[in-house]
Structure formats: structure tokens, C-alpha cells
Amino acid sequence: MRDPDNGKDFDVVVVGGGHNGLVAAAYLARAGLRVRVLERLEQTGGAAVSARAFDGVEVQVSRYSYLVSLLPSRIVADLGAPVRLARRKFSSYTPQPATAGRSGLLVGPDIRPTFTAVGAAGDEHGFAAFYRRCRLVTEPLWPTLIEPLRTREQTRRLVAECGGPEAAAAWHAMVEEPIGHAITDAVATDLVRGVISTDALIGTFARMDDPSLMQNICFLYHVLGGGSGGWDVPIGGMGTVTAALSAAATYLGAEISTGADVFAIEPTGHVHYRAAGAEHRIRGRFVLAGVTPAVLNDLLGARGAPPACEHASSLAPGAQVKVNMVVRRLPRLHDNSATPEQAFAGTFHANETWTQLDAAYSRAAAQHVPDPLPCEAYCHSLTDPSILSAELRDSGAQTLTVFGLHTPHSVFGDTDPAALRDQLTTSVLASLNSVLAEPIQDVLLTDARGRPCIETTTTIDLQRSLLMTAGNIFHGALTWPFTDDDDVLDTPARRWGVATAHDRIMLCGSGARRGGAVSGIGGHNAAMAVLASLGQSGKRSCGAD
Template structure:
């Protein structure tokens, strides 16, 4: 391989996902010399769009798919023209005990609790989320500020809410969230609708004393509504990349970083050539485990992923057994499948014993109902739709060490079987075919995420989620630690989902890493 001369930068960013792009944009805007290195031939990472099926045009969001935690302030600061659209309905949940002949529709001023015999839970459901907002509305702005300690965060959250806010803090932060859900509503299905936000990508029980489920729940509700990016998720990263370049950042794709030194040297291969970049600081948008490998450090404790994702293109929406809602209403928001409280708990028990849940708890999203632009006009006019199905309680341990194709087939079967249990027709009957006559269906397991996106053990959060505040005895003596992006090396910082307040398509990790660098220079 040919070696090239070293180049010097103020900051080298490893990884061109949305967080790396946000960090590069802020630092370049501040006048620093910034280079961003992306292993893949395109930017975006998990927050990208692609044509998934030969001969079927359209650029769907293949890995990440909704936006909740991306602050408008980040977009405004960088001048990124990202457009988001609100889904017409929040969710629809078919009642599995009736085979989907009734269900709960929530949103757009229409809530059908009575349709499932749970009219008495409507007030408790609304009151539960009102209590949550006492905490989330106070904590949300702090995610773009230096870390508060737990005590400081609690005082801040309770400053205006009094005893009711103190009760909400205990329910969300101090005690398993399952207790609060069970106290708020009594119906098995209604409890499950609330509980799913505590379990997406997180393998835990609702009463788990580790409170991992609480942290997951907090991040799912802290930013408000989950919106659809117009043009697909790739439109978000395209705009962020354009903003970073406009401010002066250099973006290099097909750049495989293979070593990082604590002093700031970054070695990468591009084609047949090797390159060396030197940065006063290095920001890593990769997982903490991948960064440890690049540095030659001991790997951090493994935190495995726990989800499976199935992308489809349909020639029309499937028919429902529930005559009280239309498919367009049911699939406009989150379509919950076999996610009652009991089914979620039984699914966890089976998965913990090494078996796939049966039925598999799932939720489906048809983004083309909110953003038809991701499909070409011909498909739109013919009634085609995209569908993404996200399966819960599928920990990496169920596929690790197994044959990848066999695992993918087994999980695909479980997802489709679960979905079909509440539909009036098999989903297979409305799948489009690609140019080769194959069904337009693509399954991504935790093994696939590890292989294609270097997400260690398929964890979509890059590791275990952490509270959006520091513990009272955590050292906050450097800018990197105060912003929640520190590593064992002063010149190396995290900037991706593995940061203290990373996760989801938020850009918060990238923003906070950039602020730590600017405070250090």
C-alpha cells in the first residue's frame, strides 16, 4: 500500500452518522479545521436512505426511521433545512383477544378506549402523560447544556411542580416504571401501549430494578412527538452534511479508520492508500467498543441490542378485521401488534430462556402515509406504501453464533406470523415483488447491524443507555466530562449515541462533543 503524508487538523471526526456531521458542522462554524472520516462510501450511517429493492424505486429509511430528539436549535444553528411532518394519529392497537376485530385508536382528537372495553382508563392514560411532562419539559432543554448531577437535575425538575412533580420523579426515575403504569391504568392492552416505549431496543422487564427500562422510557417521551422526516432519513443527514461542508468541514468517505492514538493520530485506508491525520482532538461517532479497539484499550462491558427490523414495500395497505377504523388511520401512526402488558412480559420470559417470544411483540410504521415523497409518483398513484416492522424482545443472544441467514429467516417468520394474527389477510398477499420476482421484504437483525454498521452486538444505542444527568459523585472536572463525552484519554471524545445523552436521531451527542472541544481549546 502507498503511504501518504500526514495532514494536521484541529479536530478529526471518526464516523459520518448524523452526530458526527453535527459535531463537524459546529466546529467548522467556529472556524476550526475539521476532517470527518466515514468508512462507508456515503454519509449517514444508520440515519440514511436507500433503495432497498431492485426495480422498486423509492428511498426509504432503512435503519432509523423517526425523529423526536433532534432539537430545532441544532438545525437553526447549522442552517440545515430539515423538514419534519407530524403523523396524523399516534397509534392503533388491535385487541389480540378478539383477533384484531376491535382496537384502540389514539390521536387526532379521536380515542377509542370504549371500543376495547377500557373507557375507564382514558382519564388515567391522559393523566399519566401529563405527570410525565412535569419532568420531561424541565429536563429536555438541559440535554444541550453541561451535565447536571442527579441532585441538581431533581431540584431543577421539581422547581415549579411541587409535590406532583416529586411524585412524577419517583415514578420515572427512582422506581421501576412498570409500577406507575400499572397504577395509572388497569386494562392489559392500554398498559402495553404505554409500556412499549420502555422496551424498544432494551431487553428488560418492566419491574426490573436496574431501571434500564426507565431510562429507555424517558428518552422516548422527553422530546415530545416522534415525527417523520420529509424525503426520508437520508434527507436529514444530507442537509447536515451540506451544512458542515458549507461551514468549511472536509468530509472523506470510503475512509476505513484502523487505528487511533491517544495523542490524536488517526490512521485510515482509502482504496489502496494509507493516510495519517493528526488532530488536536479526535471525536468518535463509533461505538465505545469500536473506539476501544481502535485505541488498543480494554473493551467496555458489552451491552447487546434487542430488536429486529423488517422493511417492506406493499402494493396496498392490508385489510383489517376491525371495521371501526380504516387501514389509513390504523397505519398512520404506530401500529402495535401483540404488545399487551401480559404479552410483553411473557415475551421477555421466553427470550430470557433462549426462545423467541410467541407471539412476537411488534410495531409497524407506514411512513409513506405521512411522507408520500419517498415513493415515486407511479407507485404512489397505484396505492403502494412502505412498511417498517420493529420486533421487541429479540436479544442479540438469540442470534449470536448462529447462522445469519437461518436467524434472519426465523425472525422474519416470527414477525410476519405476529402481524398476520391481527390482519384480515396475510401481509405476504400485499407485498410487492422486485425486478427478480422476489418479495420486497428485508430483515435486519442485530448481527446485520454489527456487520454493516459496526454497531457492537447490534445495539442501536451504541451501548447501555444512561440517565441524562451525572451521578452526584461522578467527576465533572473537565469539559469532556461536564458535557458527557469523555473517555480515558483527554484528546479523544465520544460524539455519537454512546455519549451520556446520545441515542435516537438527535444530534445531541454531536452538539455536546463540539461544545466540549470548544470549551477545551
């Protein structure tokens, strides 16, 4: 029987139906190009999906990615995607480990932070001033993420012109020396230094004074969203974001094939994949790769060669563990000055003081799980109860999402997956329990089989289920959102930060420059590079929110 797909030509073939691939497909279909998306799994979304993870429990948890900060509103508007986001009522709560959580620091937009409660009254001004200085860099930088790349010097001048000498000093502190120096200059107490530092270490295995500055890049992306660094909850769960993008891409004319496992890509634009028990081959004038640079290398038949992308190493390991839970009610606190609803509405920091973060790094570098494990948690359902059934909402049940730091794949990647999952789950629960008034296990909901509603995802799980190389949630080492001054920007792909070693093939996922997190920026920029290569203008999709 003749295969109707074999030999079929498209303007663009997108490999990977994650949120970035869907954004790229939607933009290109909107421009009138013929686009095919090939997704290995049976549903689109990649890491930005929701799932009913627990038998008989009607709750849609965001299985992998869980918050949104870097998604420009311009992308959502351009594509007509009905993405709904909500701002959390509190920024963070940090129980004081030295008092086993009997005091804590509560930070929120509409309250005066409780610095006095944790013996840090002298840090209140420095804390606020630090983030104000950060905004001198992030506010002018944010719109550039969906524009052609600037060089480092052009970006530095942009920041200085917008904010003057203070902005130039802030640029130096954030971009040219370890961010740990600026943090210790701004605030004095161990706990407050740790609160600021966590944004530099999510998914990144580094010390705060690492000369590579990888922690600085991570920090910048965590405070960059919208220019102010706000993190929003996706209404309905993360799966609604990609469902909206998928619907937009389809409406605009993109063809989406799920269960299509790509096993080879040729520099000529030919893409080979398996679907429904048969092998197929199609061709694109351009191929956009939403997979990691290392996976792209494998598909090109270049396993072990230098990465196909031109701007970064693809070998940086992931360094995090994620735990989803459903609880009958939120756990009680020792601290009577804050309610559980306040503490868990924003980011709940457990054992993340400056000293604890540094000690955790040292222990992990010595191939041991940190003890205590630095963790941060938040309750999605406090901001968005729609992910729970009416019955669960009425019962007082809530969700908890916990992210553990300094668990690098390079140290634990050879461990038996089930054993590692159990070990890290135990460490996460112990860390939370050390600052709570009751064990978290006592409030866990049970599923239809009587099992606790707890799901742990390690870097091994990410590599196996989503093909995220070494479990890195950013697809590799994060890079600055600008180029080096001597970089050659002689093609649209290079100017948009999506170039590979092959002219027809571009990155469109988190591995692209300015990729990472749920942003759609990698997809947008790949689409703009294709349109520029074809002589079409993508200007109307660029600019500030």
C-alpha cells in the same frame, strides 16, 4: 509518490460520518477550526440513511433509523440544515389480540381514543393523566440535553421547582423505581398497560420491573423529545436528514472523506486509516469518536479492556429486529371502526399487551424466539408520499416499517445470519397476520425479479454492516441524561458527557451520555466540549427549542 495526507494536522479529526459526527464537524468548522471527517463507508449517514432497497421499485426506504423525536430544532437552526419533518396524524392503533383484531384502541391528537371498544373505558382518564405527569418531568428536562450536565439532585430540583409536588412525585415514578409500577397504578387493563410499556422496551431487553431501571431510561428518552415526546417523519426519508447535515458541514468548511477506514487511534491524536488502497496517518488536537465505545477500545488497541467511555458499559446487546416492506395497498383490518389509513399512520401495536410483553421476555431469555413476537409498525408514505415514485403513489402502494421487540443479540447472535433473518421475518409476519383480516404476504409488492419487497435487519446485520457492537442501536447501555451526584466534572469533556479515558479523545456518537437515536445531541455536546477546551464559547448553541 508522496501521500499528501500523511502527517497532516487538523484541529479536530472526527471518526465516523454518521449524523452525530456531521453535527460535531459542522459546529467546529463554523467556529473556524480545521476539521476532517473520516467515514468508513462510501457515503455519510451511518444508520440514518435511505436506500432503494428493492430492484426496480422506486421507493426510498429509511434503511435503519426511521423516525425523529430527539433532534433539537436549535441544532438544525444553528447549522442552517434544511431538515424537514412532519407530525403523524395518529399516535397509535392497537388491535385487541383477544379478539384477533376485531376491536382496537385508536389514539390521536384530534380524536377521542376508543377505550370503550377494547373494554378499557375506565382507563381513559388514567392514560391521559399518566402522560401529563410525564410531561412534568420531560418539559423542564428537554432543554438541558444541549447544556452542560447537571447532577441528579440538580435535575430533580429543577423538575420540582417547575412543577411542584406533583412533578416531584412524577420524578420519583420515572427515575427512582421501576416504571412498571407507575404504569400499573395508572391503568388497569392488559392492553392499555402494554401500549404504554412499549416505549420502555424498544431496543432494550428488560422486564418492566427490572431493578436496574434500564427500562426507565429507555422510556424517558422515548417520551422526552421536544418536552412532549412527539415522533416525526423525516420528509424524503431519513437520508435527507444526514444529507442536509453533510451539506451544512461541508458548506461551513469541514473536510469529509468517505471510504476512509480507520484502523488505529493513538492517545496522542494520531489517526491511521486506509483509503484507495493505501494507508494514511493524520493528527488532530482532538479526536471525536462517532463509533461505539467498544469499537473505540479496539481502535486504541485495548480490546477487552474496560470501555474507553467513563459513564457506561459498552456491552449491552441490542434486542430488536427491523423489517421494511412495500405493499400494493395497506392490509385490511377486522375492526370496522378504524380504517387501515388510520391504523398504520401512527404506531400499529401487534401483540404488545402487558402480558404478551412479559411472556416474550421470558421466552427470549430461555433462548427461543417469542411467539407471538411483539411488533409495532407504521406507514411512512401515508405521512410523506414523496418517498414513492408518482407511479407507485397513483397505484395505491405504501411502505410499512415493522420493529420487533425482545430478540436479544446475546441469545441469537451465534445463529447463522441468513437463518436468523428468515426465522425473525417469519415471526414478524405471523404476528401481524394474527391481528389482520388478511395475510400481509398477499399484499406485498414484488420487485423486478418477482421477489417480495421485504427486507429484514437483525442485530447481526447491524454489527456487520455498521459496526454497532452487539447490534445495539444506542451504541451501548443508555444512561440517564444527568450525572450521579458524586461524579467528578472537572473537564469540559466530563461536563458535556463525552469524556473517555484520554484527554484528546471524546465520544461524539450515540455512545455519549445523552446520545442515542437520531438527535445530533452527542455531536453537539462533543463540539461544545472541544470549544470549551480551547477557551471558545459555545453558549449561543445551547438552550431550549
